[in-house]
Amino acid sequence: MWRTACYLLLLILATPAAAFTDGPPIRIGVLSHRGSEATLKNWSPTADYLSKTVPGRRFEIIPLDFAEVEPAVKFSDVDFILVNPGIYVNLEVRYRVSRIATLNNRAGYVSHNVFGGVIFTRRDRADIKRITDLKGKRFMAVDQTSLGGFQMAWGELQRVGIDPYKDFSSIQFGGIHDDVVQAVLRGDVDAGTVRTDILERMDKAKLIDLRDFKVVGPRQHPEFFFQHSTSLYPEWPFSKVQHTPNELAQRVAVALLNMPPQHPAADAGSYAGWTVPLDYQPVHDLFRELKLPPYQATGRFTLEDAVKKYWYWLVVGIAFILSMAFMTTWVFRLNRQLAKSNLHLEQHYELILNSVADGIYGVDLKGNSTFVNRAMEQITGWRADELIGANQHQVLHHTKTDGSPFPKQECPVYATYMDSTPRFVDDDIFWKKNGASFPVEYASSPIKDYKGNTVGSVVVFRDISERKKAEEEARQHQLDLAHVARLSTLGEMASGIAHELNQPLTAIATNAQASIRMIEGGSSNPDRLVDTLERIGSQAERAGEIIRHLRQLVRKEQPELSRVNINDVVNEVVVLLKPEARKANVTIRLELDAEIGEVLAQHVQIDQVILNLARNAIEAMSENTKTPRALVIKTARTDNGNVAVTVADTGPGLSAQVKDQVFDPFVTTKPNGMGLGLSISQSIIEAHKGQLYLDSVEGYGAVFRFLLPMNRGDSDSDV
Numbered sequence: 001m002w003r004t005a006c007y008l009l010l011l012i013l014a015t016p017a018a019a020f021t022d023g024p025p026i027r028i029g030v031l032s033h034r035g036s037e038a039t040l041k042n043w044s045p046t047a048d049y050l051s052k053t054v055p056g057r058r059f060e061i062i063p064l065d066f067a068e069v070e071p072a073v074k075f076s077d078v079d080f081i082l083v084n085p086g087i088y089v090n091l092e093v094r095y096r097v098s099r100i101a102t103l104n105n106r107a108g109y110v111s112h113n114v115f116g117g118v119i120f121t122r123r124d125r126a127d128i129k130r131i132t133d134l135k136g137k138r139f140m141a142v143d144q145t146s147l148g149g150f151q152m153a154w155g156e157l158q159r160v161g162i163d164p165y166k167d168f169s170s171i172q173f174g175g176i177h178d179d180v181v182q183a184v185l186r187g188d189v190d191a192g193t194v195r196t197d198i199l200e201r202m203d204k205a206k207l208i209d210l211r212d213f214k215v216v217g218p219r220q221h222p223e224f225f226f227q228h229s230t231s232l233y234p235e236w237p238f239s240k241v242q243h244t245p246n247e248l249a250q251r252v253a254v255a256l257l258n259m260p261p262q263h264p265a266a267d268a269g270s271y272a273g274w275t276v277p278l279d280y281q282p283v284h285d286l287f288r289e290l291k292l293p294p295y296q297a298t299g300r301f302t303l304e305d306a307v308k309k310y311w312y313w314l315v316v317g318i319a320f321i322l323s324m325a326f327m328t329t330w331v332f333r334l335n336r337q338l339a340k341s342n343l344h345l346e347q348h349y350e351l352i353l354n355s356v357a358d359g360i361y362g363v364d365l366k367g368n369s370t371f372v373n374r375a376m377e378q379i380t381g382w383r384a385d386e387l388i389g390a391n392q393h394q395v396l397h398h399t400k401t402d403g404s405p406f407p408k409q410e411c412p413v414y415a416t417y418m419d420s421t422p423r424f425v426d427d428d429i430f431w432k433k434n435g436a437s438f439p440v441e442y443a444s445s446p447i448k449d450y451k452g453n454t455v456g457s458v459v460v461f462r463d464i465s466e467r468k469k470a471e472e473e474a475r476q477h478q479l480d481l482a483h484v485a486r487l488s489t490l491g492e493m494a495s496g497i498a499h500e501l502n503q504p505l506t507a508i509a510t511n512a513q514a515s516i517r518m519i520e521g522g523s524s525n526p527d528r529l530v531d532t533l534e535r536i537g538s539q540a541e542r543a544g545e546i547i548r549h550l551r552q553l554v555r556k557e558q559p560e561l562s563r564v565n566i567n568d569v570v571n572e573v574v575v576l577l578k579p580e581a582r583k584a585n586v587t588i589r590l591e592l593d594a595e596i597g598e599v600l601a602q603h604v605q606i607d608q609v610i611l612n613l614a615r616n617a618i619e620a621m622s623e624n625t626k627t628p629r630a631l632v633i634k635t636a637r638t639d640n641g642n643v644a645v646t647v648a649d650t651g652p653g654l655s656a657q658v659k660d661q662v663f664d665p666f667v668t669t670k671p672n673g674m675g676l677g678l679s680i681s682q683s684i685i686e687a688h689k690g691q692l693y694l695d696s697v698e699g700y701g702a703v704f705r706f707l708l709p710m711n712r713g714d715s716d717s718d719v
Contacts, residue, residue: 025058026050026248029078031087031236032063033142033149033195035176039063043082045265053255057248065175066143073097079244080252084195085283086147086292088237093294099237100253101274104261105197111261111272113235116228117152118199119216121191122184128191131160131217131229137190139168140180147283148195149177152230155286156217181208191216196226201270233286234278359463362447364456365417367391367408379463381433392459396430401437416444417457430461439464508536563598564606566635566643566708573610574633577618581631584618591634599643599708601688606708609681609692613647613704616678620651620702642690642707650701654694681706 028047032039040061047059064072069087072078073095081088081097091097104111121128128134134157141164142149150173157164164171170189174180177194181202184192203210217229224232238256240249256274259266266273288295307314353360359376361369369387377384380396387395393411400406408414412423422445429437442461446454515536574588581588614631621629634646685692685706692706 023057025060026080027062027078028059028080028082029062029064029069029072031069031083032065033084033146033177034198035178036063042269045268049259049263049265050252050255053258054248054251066145069145070094073241076241076243079241079248081239081241082236083239084147084236085234085280086151086287087145088239089280089283089287090293091239096242097239098249099239099277099280100249101238101256101276102278103235103238104272104275105235106261106266106270106272110223110225112224113275113278114224114232115148115226115235116196116219116224116232117148117150117156117193117230118196118227119153119156119191119193119229120184120199120213120227121216122187123212123214125190125214128216131156132162134191134216135162135167136169138170138172138188139164140172140174140183140189140192142177142180142194143173143175146195147233149180150193151286151290151292152195152233153193154290156230158290178202178207181213185212193229196224196228200226231282233282234280237277237280238274356460359461360458361387361392362456362458363392363413363417365454367393367414369395370456376461379432379438380430386433397428399431399437401429413444413457413459416446417454420446420448420454422446427464439468512536561600561602564601564603565596565598566606566645567592567594567596569603569606570610570633570635570645573607573614576611577614577631580615580618584622584629586618586621586629586631589630589632591632593636596635596637596643597710599710601708602684605684605688609684609706610645610647612678612681616704617647617649617651617702621649637710638707641710643710644705644707646703646705648701648703653700653702 028043028050030039030043040063043061047061050059051057062072062078064078064083066087069081069083070091073081073091081091082103083091088097088099092099102113104113105115119131119134128137141153144150154164162168172183172189174183174192177198180192180194181199183189185208199208199210199213202208215227215229219228219230221228221232238252240246240252257276259273261272263273284295287293353371354374356373357375359373359379361372361376364370368389369392372382372384372387376382376387380387382395393406393408393414397411397413398406412425412428415421416423422443424441424443426441428440428442430440431437440461441464442459444457444459447456447458449455570590570592574590577588610633614633617631621631628650630650632646632648634644634648636644636646638644682692685708688708690706690708692704695703695705
């Protein structure tokens with residue numbers, strides 16, 4: 001066969017294109033088993049493909065019902081014919097039609113060149129489970145000459161002892177496959193038969209729901225995935241009629257064999273190109289068994305005749321059968337062991353998959369879900385049958401947090417199977433069946449086949465709603481703790497602040513009384529009165545500034561960030577520190593960079609950090625009796641775009657032991673201290689994406705420094 005095919009291809013390639021000239025259209029008769037409209041829609045692109053591939057010729061499709069096929073060939077109304085193999089074998093014998101290619105049908109991503117018949121009934125028919133249950137029932141087929149739509153099923157019925165023309169209560173022929181399916185669905189008949197893939201195509205086209213049907217006498221085949229009840233036979237042959245020139249047939253054969261599987265014409269016809277002509281002997285054997293034309297007049301050939309004529313081959317055949325029986329038994333045992341192992345592995349895999357608390361699902365290269373575990377069903381509310389086959393991005397990941405659409409091209413899961421790179425996303429949202437979203441973290445990893453090619457991705461995700469809630473509660477707790485610490489600090493400073501407020505209030509009262517006496521005494525010196533009133537205003541502003549700073553520190557801060565100038569913050573804190581510094585005989589020296597710029601921060605929290613560091617320095621210097629007591633606060637910009645704030649003192653410094661633990665909670669050097677000030681300060685600075693650290697040598701004072709970024713690319717909600 002292969003030699004013949006190669007020789008045919010050499011002859012075809014050697015045929016000059018100039019041998020063909022323009023003429024009438026080349027007519028391709030196609031069996032219209034699903035109606036003329038569907039036939040033209042599915043096969044006209046193939047005719048257009050041939051028109052472009054075979055120069056100088058135009059091809060057109062002629063839909064033919066079962067009764068029109070034979071007359072069209074007999075009277076040369078068509079040049080090529082595309083029919084089922086049953087009709088073909090009759091045309092081959094009667095009219096010398098010859099096949100030039102065999103159809104490769106398509107099932108998802110898999111192509112096949114065989115097909116069968118499917119006997120089916122409605123799923124709710126509990127009385128029909130096996131083929132033998134069809135006896136006495138109402139039955140419908142496509143046509144008496146339809147191979148997949150009747151003759152294959154006839155063969156199966158006959159093998160279990162059912163004659164469709166005698167043992168059914170009625171038998172009808174619908175003419176096209178779709179009518180048979182709809183008749184069974186409506187209950188007009190009890191069961192029916194069509195060729196394989198009809199039910200699946202109608203389900204895909206939303207004409208039926210495949211779950212409404214069940215297959216009677218189902219068979220399994222490792223390389224054929226459509227539901228079927230019969231043996232498999234070669235697909236439809238593309239054949240030339242006797243009057244068609246061989247040269248034209250050769251060019252058409254080359255064009256068909258060279259058609260890519262994914263060509264638009266193939267897509268329109270739901271097939272995957274063409275292959276060399278297959279062997280149609282199984283169809284001849286079926287027709288002999290059923291005594292159908294062209295074998296309806298075959299005489300009886302007895303066993304004695306066979307033994308006399310073929311005794312030598314009979315002996316060889318028996319020996320071959322015995323050896324094959326031994327090999328078959330051995331292979332059967334191996335297959336049974338392999339099947340048990342596969343079943344065990346599948347059960348083990350499913351057990352592991354469903355025991356994981358995290359949601360897990362697979363995605364193919366089209367973005368459709370291929371498997372899900374039980375946890376995913378529980379988390380999302382979607383059932384497995386609703387998710388499998390559906391586009392995961394459209395179901396789970398279609399919208400962002402802000403409500404805007406999530407483009408597929410930006411989806412990390414989509415990117416994973418496009419570039420074969422694993423990804424981990426720590427904060428995103430998925431959508432449940434009820435329309436509610438929930439926060440997730442997930443990992444997306446590519447799935448590869450045995451050749452190393454990426455065939456999809458697997459996603460493992462976790463609902464982090466509880467973790468988000470705990471983080472928010474911890475954040476609120478941190479804010480409350482910082483607020484309590486500020487109140488505690490102000491409580492400790494109350495005496496000094498009260499004294500600081502008492503001075504301007506006393507000055508205001510004294511100057512006010514002096515002004516009253518001048519007015520009552522009839523003083524005619526307005527300059528002295530104005531000067532006294534200006535002193536009252538100045539002292540009032542001084543008292544008001546202290547009160548403003550106190551109110552700012554006492555209130556609970558809002559989570560929003562704002563642009564603040566660190567120099568302004570330092571000056572505000574110094575106003576509150578002056579009473580305590582004077583009492584401790586500490587000099588405050590400011591070294592502020594005038595070009596410091598602004599940072600994005602929470603004003604009150606930065607106030608708290610500087611106030612806490614400065615008060616710690618003042619208290620530490622109370623033990624220093626030798627050197628001058630000085631508190632230095634500096635601000636500066638660093639080379640890497642940060643703002644640095646330094647608080648240094650001339651106290652005794654910190655010991656090595658305390659230095660290692662100084663930022664730990666409840667660690668303090670004060671007799672009555674809580675040990676929370678530096679821990680809270682460090683948390684505040686880290687929440688601002690900054691850093692707080694200590695630079696101290698025992699006996700030489702302490703230097704605390706913190707850095708804040710000038711520009712932050714993260715969300716404000718981090719603080």
